[in-house]
Amino acid sequence: MEKYFDVIIIGSGVAGLSAAIFLKESGLDVVVLTKEDNIEETNTNYAQGGVIAWKKGDSRENLVQDILTAGCNYNNLEAVHMIADQGPQLVFDFFIDKLGIKFSRTSEGELDYTEEAAHSNRRVLHYEDHTGEKIQQSLINYAKKIKIPILTNYIAVDLITNKHHSTDNQELYKPCEVMGLYVLDEASGHVKNLFAHKVILATGGIGNLYQHTTNPSSATGDGLSMAYRAGADIINAEFIQFHPTSLYHRDIKRFLISESLRGEGARLIDNKGREFMQDYSPLKDLAPRDVVARAIYEEMGKSGSEYMLLDIASYYRGEESLQKRFSKIYQTCLEGGIDITKQPIPIVPAAHYFCGGIKVDLTGRSSIRNLYAIGEVSCTGVHGANRLASSSLLEGLLWAKLAAMDISKKFLPIKKERFTFIPDWEKPDYIEEFDSLLLAQDWKAIQMTMWNYAGIIRTVKGLMRARADLNYFAHRIFKFYQSARLNKNIIELRNAIINASIIINAATHNRKSVGCHLISNK
Ligand code: FAD
Ligand code: SIN
Numbered sequence: 001m002e003k004y005f006d007v008i009i010i011g012s013g014v015a016g017l018s019a020a021i022f023l024k025e026s027g028l029d030v031v032v033l034t035k036e037d038n039i040e041e042t043n044t045n046y047a048q049g050g051v052i053a054w055k056k057g058d059s060r061e062n063l064v065q066d067i068l069t070a071g072c073n074y075n076n077l078e079a080v081h082m083i084a085d086q087g088p089q090l091v092f093d094f095f096i097d098k099l100g101i102k103f104s105r106t107s108e109g110e111l112d113y114t115e116e117a118a119h120s121n122r123r124v125l126h127y128e129d130h131t132g133e134k135i136q137q138s139l140i141n142y143a144k145k146i147k148i149p150i151l152t153n154y155i156a157v158d159l160i161t162n163k164h165h166s167t168d169n170q171e172l173y174k175p176c177e178v179m180g181l182y183v184l185d186e187a188s189g190h191v192k193n194l195f196a197h198k199v200i201l202a203t204g205g206i207g208n209l210y211q212h213t214t215n216p217s218s219a220t221g222d223g224l225s226m227a228y229r230a231g232a233d234i235i236n237a238e239f240i241q242f243h244p245t246s247l248y249h250r251d252i253k254r255f256l257i258s259e260s261l262r263g264e265g266a267r268l269i270d271n272k273g274r275e276f277m278q279d280y281s282p283l284k285d286l287a288p289r290d291v292v293a294r295a296i297y298e299e300m301g302k303s304g305s306e307y308m309l310l311d312i313a314s315y316y317r318g319e320e321s322l323q324k325r326f327s328k329i330y331q332t333c334l335e336g337g338i339d340i341t342k343q344p345i346p347i348v349p350a351a352h353y354f355c356g357g358i359k360v361d362l363t364g365r366s367s368i369r370n371l372y373a374i375g376e377v378s379c380t381g382v383h384g385a386n387r388l389a390s391s392s393l394l395e396g397l398l399w400a401k402l403a404a405m406d407i408s409k410k411f412l413p414i415k416k417e418r419f420t421f422i423p424d425w426e427k428p429d430y431i432e433e434f435d436s437l438l439l440a441q442d443w444k445a446i447q448m449t450m451w452n453y454a455g456i457i458r459t460v461k462g463l464m465r466a467r468a469d470l471n472y473f474a475h476r477i478f479k480f481y482q483s484a485r486l487n488k489n490i491i492e493l494r495n496a497i498i499n500a501s502i503i504i505n506a507a508t509h510n511r512k513s514v515g516c517h518l519i520s521n522k
Helices: 014-025 060-070 077-098 131-145 169-173 222-230 289-303 327-335 392-409 436-453 460-483 488-509
Strands: 002-010 030-033 154-161 178-185 190-201 240-247 267-269 308-311 345-354 357-359 371-373
Touching: 002 014, 002 178, 014 030, 014 131, 014 392, 060 077, 077 131, 077 392, 131 392, 154 190, 154 222, 154 488, 190 222, 222 357, 222 371, 222 488, 240 289, 267 289, 289 308, 289 345, 371 392, 436 460, 436 488, 460 488
Parallel strands: 002 030, 002 190, 190 371
Antiparallel strands: 154 178, 178 190, 240 345, 267 308, 308 345
């Protein structure tokens, strides 16, 4: 089956759906794909703390400075200026005025700005402690209202390019160009050709490559791997941000304890009740994330404990009740037997955000024609070596708009006859069924390798070992990929092993410790 669209957007999170709305309203024929059954199963949906927004009295210069300080001045200055100039107001124009999102307010009815680490101003708008869910729902509602088609259980397998797929040999002499994608329709089990004049990757992060992460299991970096196979430039892949405080619990996994708890007074303590952040930074508990995550890691090492504690019960200074301000965290912890109004919360650092990605410019264009990347899968350079809290929903939204404007401003369609040289997906001659236990074991091996050798603190020897181990796993995974009946798990596993290698290679090449890439000499 073949279909043609003006623009295909892969991903239904903040970046993908925002872009779809801008593009659809500019008159283009767009479609959104998600590999999940649930449109809202995205990183976006789990965002807690909030989104940086315009605030009276705040200044563009202060925001630029905070982003650069958190990012260790490794940032792309043009991109930082762009987000500081255009981002904060866009939250009002798009989220509040267009989508009608009602962020939390104070008892006087004013918008309630919260504080997060490394911000010099309280400039983060939030909806209690589940801002992402509110944004995700509002985007879906609006997208449905304006009739944007969203295809669920559609798993993008590979980008179609003239260079890799066209049977017209004249295409070899043209610049590499994306023309659509091969996508697995899980319901039918068929891989289809979906053709498009432009493709936007908005496929999110890579957290699931790590044993401990705040991300849902769908965060396997598919877009990164697809772009890499198509030949796109990837940058800053060594910079994986570890969130200092994910819940440490026997049964509850992948649950974040928002940084905004520290913004509202919470302090980190060790198992004896001693505060320790003053030993690591003058900003104490509100130091940038890389600093706090390393401090916790070091304290865990010193004390031999598997976790540290975060005390909000003793230090909360908000005006609303703790139960209301942090309703999701309160409920989830309570279900796990922890009453955050009475006792400290056990926490550990976990892989949280991918600061690197597909290299894009100020319009979201990648290094390959017709291919755009926005949101967490892309690297605009805004975050440099470490991301400032609550800046990524904003970046996803802004680059969605920038990419949509670029596409609609000078829409150049691909000549229809060029698509006729693209063959159908080639099925393997021989199909083998694989035991899911074998796949689960490969997943575990990748996650352990990444956690142990490409984690919070890295060593050259560890990275070398990781490279050798990943090469070994890759050999096996590619071999069975060739004869496997395609399904989501196998597609993700193939992408994961490629992404893990991209990260390890980048980390091996960058011998300078900076931001969330810390190389120890030990
Ligand atoms: P996502 O929202 O992750 O969406 C990815 C989409 O791509 C999904 O629809 C997925 O199904 C689809 N997809 C992926 N691969 C394929 C494929 N092969 N085929 C088809 N579809 C595919 N940032 C902030 O600014 N503020 C916060 O408070 C905040 N809190 C956070 C809390 C948590 C727990 C987490 C995990 C992240 C948080 N972040 C926060 C980061 C932020 O949420 C993400 O960076 C951002 O939401 C990413 O949005 P996205 O649109 O790029 O990707
Ligand atoms: C948090 O609420 O701590 C997450 C904020 C972010 O990742 O930007």
